[in-house]
Amino acid sequence: MDFAFDARTEELRGKLLAFMDEYVYPAEAVAEEQRAQLASPWETPAVVEELKAEARRQGLWNLFLPDSEYGAGLTNLQYAPLAEIMGRSPHIAPTVTNCAAPDTGNMEVLTQFGDEQQRKQWLEPLLAGEIRSAFAMTEPDVASSDATNITTHIERDGDEYVVTGRKWYISGALHPDCKIFIVMGKTDPEGSDIRRQQSMILVPRDTPGVTIERAMQVFGYEDHSHGGHAEVIFDHARVPASNLIGEEGGGFAIAQARLGPGRIHHCMRLIGMAERAIELMCRRAVSRTAFGKALAQQGVVHNWIADARVTVEQLRLLVLKTAWLMDTVGNRGAHTEIQSIKIATPRAVVDILDRAIQLHGAGGVSQDFPLAELYAGARTLMIADGPDEVHQRSLARRELKRYV
Missing domain, CATH: 1.20.140.10 (Butyryl-CoA Dehydrogenase, subunit A, domain 3)
Structure with missing residues (x-):
């Protein structure tokens, strides 16, 4: 068995370790000081924006995405030691390299299942770090550990879908740059196959009927780095039918x-x-x-x-x-x-x-x-x-x- 990392992984490890020492660790205290001066706790400190530009300049960007057309084209095995290094400063390093959840998962969804228009409108600005996103799956009124329990409705009405439900602990929803939700709900709640009742749909944050109800804390922390965690209400929020990701029942x-x-x-x-x-x-x-x-x-x-x-x-x-x-x-x-x-x-x-x-x-x-x-x-x-x-x-x- 060969336990050595390949040449590309070693090259990126070296660059990332140097980046962490020179930029990330010193920025931890600076980011906290700057955050205290911001108008909103969810805004991004200036030092984080500066580090994003530097990480992109050094080629330490979108390392998580194995698709070589959109990301770095690394395998999971190549990415693992890089993610470990970023985990040493989990509130800064993943963000400045555009490798932070929930954006990473949302980009993967759009890469694998989004159509051309969805990729152009939402994936490309996410890949560029121009916007942030949120993934709305967990609900407060059901045991969301069983995804088939989800009660949010996604109902077809002509050329639109109407989304109604309540979600919580929706990571990233409070960030000022969060522009899009990927929402999981039921399009066929009475369907015989409980794993074909759900669908996923893109809901812009500024859609009428979408309300950020409150910020949710985690052990008393607000987790600013991810754009916080929110309780979100979808009250008959209407979006075009073309916002459905994949097919009905594929959620x-x-x-x-x-x-x-x-x-x-x-x-x-x-x-x-x-x-x-x-x-x-x-x-x-x-x-x-x-x-x-x-x-x-x-x-x-x-x-x-x-x-x-x-x-x-x-x-x-x-x-x-x-x-x-x-x-x-x-x-x-x-x-x-x-x-x-x-x-x-x-x-x-x-x-x-x-x-x-x-x-x-x-x-x-x-x-x-x-x-x-x-x-x-x-x-x-x-x-x-x-x-x-x-x-x-x-x-x-x-x-x-x-x-x-």
Whole structure:
């Protein structure tokens, strides 16, 4: 087995590591200072816009998209170590390289399923970083872990569709540059096949009947980098019939195609978050003294750091295997592995971050270190893109089939 990265990956890793050291890490504190002066918390700090221009100039742009016509043309295996590096600063690096969710998933949907007009109108400005977008799937009144529960209606009325429903935790919806929603709802709620009842449709944010009801917090954080998370009401919002993505009844399949890459991208970045936590743990351990000796000399600290290193190496190998399978046998062939990393990675990284917070004491839960916000993000990913229990159920049933 060859564990080496290929030449292109190594080249991009080198450029990205240098970009992180020179631009991204120094920008973290600057962005927070600038954000405090903005009229709206959802506006983009000037330093982030500057870094977007620099990343594009250096060719560190749209690295996530395997389609060579629109993106960098990298495989999942090539992108994995790059996403890990960006995960070390998850609130800046993915944004400035145009590799941030939910835009990445929406661009993938438009690339794979959008028609020529939809790509021209929405995909091209997203690829250029000129606009942002949101993906409206989760609903407050049903268990959205089962997508067939979705109650939003998408009804045909002549040359238009009428969208009615309530969504929440719609990432990116509060960003001033968010111009388009991809909305999942039911076009055939009484259909016999529950996985053919749903469709996806493009709804411009300024459509009459679309209301941003409120901002949703995550563990008290507003997650400015993604453009926040919002509760959104669609009250008989009318859009042209041509805004339907793909065909009626294709929404469930499109969602699955979208969520597979999204799940592995989250796991790639989570490993970077864990690496950042280990670095901070080690720096703290060698710089602090308690009870007459450095924290680095305390046995329990040794255990935390060693366990964290072993865990990260295990997770990285599983993520890379999953990426390789997605490249070679497709998302369906890598289904078991995608679910495995979605279960294993967030919970393990949450544990690493928890130890890092403990080692930092009061500082660990403060705004002076990134650990508390990283913890909130990692813990949320045990719910986002399907809660752990849903993936465990599906994975176990697949294993049991071999014995029934």
